[in-house]
Amino acid sequence: MTNGGEPIEISGIRRQKLLAALLLQPNQMVSLDRLVDTMWDDKPPASAHGQIRICVSGLRRLLRGGERDSVIETHPSCYRISVHDEDALDLFTFERLVSQGRAMVHDNQLERAERLLKSALALWRGPVVTGLDSSALNSLVVRLHEDRLTVQEEYFDVALKLGRHQQIIGDLTGFVAENPFRERACAQLMLALYHAGRQADALETFRAIRMRFSEDLGIEPARDLHVLHQSILVGRLASAPPHTSDVLAPPSPRTKRSQGRPAGVALLSRTAPSTVGGDPLEQLRLENDLLRVERDGLRRILSLWLDLNDGDAGAAAV
Numbered sequence: 001m002t003n004g005g006e007p008i009e010i011s012g013i014r015r016q017k018l019l020a021a022l023l024l025q026p027n028q029m030v031s032l033d034r035l036v037d038t039m040w041d042d043k044p045p046a047s048a049h050g051q052i053r054i055c056v057s058g059l060r061r062l063l064r065g066g067e068r069d070s071v072i073e074t075h076p077s078c079y080r081i082s083v084h085d086e087d088a089l090d091l092f093t094f095e096r097l098v099s100q101g102r103a104m105v106h107d108n109q110l111e112r113a114e115r116l117l118k119s120a121l122a123l124w125r126g127p128v129v130t131g132l133d134s135s136a137l138n139s140l141v142v143r144l145h146e147d148r149l150t151v152q153e154e155y156f157d158v159a160l161k162l163g164r165h166q167q168i169i170g171d172l173t174g175f176v177a178e179n180p181f182r183e184r185a186c187a188q189l190m191l192a193l194y195h196a197g198r199q200a201d202a203l204e205t206f207r208a209i210r211m212r213f214s215e216d217l218g219i220e221p222a223r224d225l226h227v228l229h230q231s232i233l234v235g236r237l238a239s240a241p242p243h244t245s246d247v248l249a250p251p252s253p254r255t256k257r258s259q260g261r262p263a264g265v266a267l268l269s270r271t272a273p274s275t276v277g278g279d280p281l282e283q284l285r286l287e288n289d290l291l292r293v294e295r296d297g298l299r300r301i302l303s304l305w306l307d308l309n310d311g312d313a314g315a316a317a318v
Contacts, residue, residue: 014039017137018055020129022072022081024140026089029078038136090123091144097123098151101158110158117155124148149179156188165195180212183222190225194232202232 021038022030036048045051056072056079063071073080086092101116128141152175159168172189179185186209193202206229213221220226231237 013132014051015055015058017132017134018052019059019081020132020137021140022079023083023089023091024129024137024144026081026083026091029075029080031078033077034136035079038134041135094120094123098147101151102154105154105158110162114155114158114162117151117158121148121152121155149182153182153184153188156185156192160188160191160195163195165192168192169196180209181217183225186221187225187228190228190232191237194237199232199235203229206232 017039018035021035032049032052035052036044039052040048056074060072071082073082083089083092086096097116097120101113101120104110104113104116128144129137156168156172156175169189169192172185172192176182176185176189186205190202190205193199193205206225209221209225213219
């Protein structure tokens with residue numbers, strides 16, 4: 001088949017790219033130019049538009065089945081794949097299960113939340129559109145990949161709250177190995193190891209994380225990871241597993257010098273104020289106030305440690 005003298009070859013890969021571009025944007029208008037980019041990146045042939053129309057025609061025949069109308073709609077300079085059944089796409093099912101799971105977390109029904117989030121994650125059988133080399137597709141996949149990682153971390157949070165530290169250590173270790181710079185997961189792994197009775201492994205995990213950040217990125221891990229490391233080091237984490245965004249609270253004044261060293265540290269949960277309503281400026285102000293309180297508390301802890309070290313040094317000199 002030719003178009004203006006130029007041969008047209010419709011490969012299976014191009015048809016797959018076209019279908020993937022439509023399915024990754026279900027019920028949305030996808031422009032013809034966007035589909036051209038999906039199939040050829042920045043080097044389309046002169047017959048690109050014609051080839052896309054032929055691909056769409058072939059897909060319509062495949063997808064029509066016993067229905068009269070195709071699920072692929074044609075509009076001026078764009079196409080849309082129409083999907084109304086929420087179970088027709090794994091993407092829709094994933095989003096529904098995640099939404100339900102988050103609602104269960106909000107209602108403190110953690111076991112139900114765990115099952116829902118686990119079911120959502122089980123829908124992922126591998127990388128999205130694997131084998132289809134396309135920059136345009138990759139840009140669409142990035143969001144889905146980030147969503148999956150976030151839900152995975154939310155699942156780990158729920159499992160930690162349920163006390164399933166030992167059971168998730170293997171999955172967490174693999175997840176951190178594949179995503180070494182996701183600090184939330186790094187903190188979750190440290191917490192799981194510590195609450196499973198493996199304090200030394202939790203401390204070694206932090207050392208490896210810190211070295212990786214330093215060597216590969218030239219930066220330190222987030223402050224919360226340092227705070228969590230210090231809490232594990234002194235062995236005084238709260239009995240209930242804290243959220244990964246928890247930070248240190250200053251020790252009580254009456255226990256500052258009770259055995260010649262700090263009596264340990266508590267964990268102060270960083271929770272968003274619930275009285276703000278929808279005012280983003282007020283939310284930002286309250287967040288800044290909270291950060292200021294955390295900063296002052298950490299300064300008092302550091303000052304306390306320095307005072308005690310100076311005292312120990314003076315006693316040794318005498």
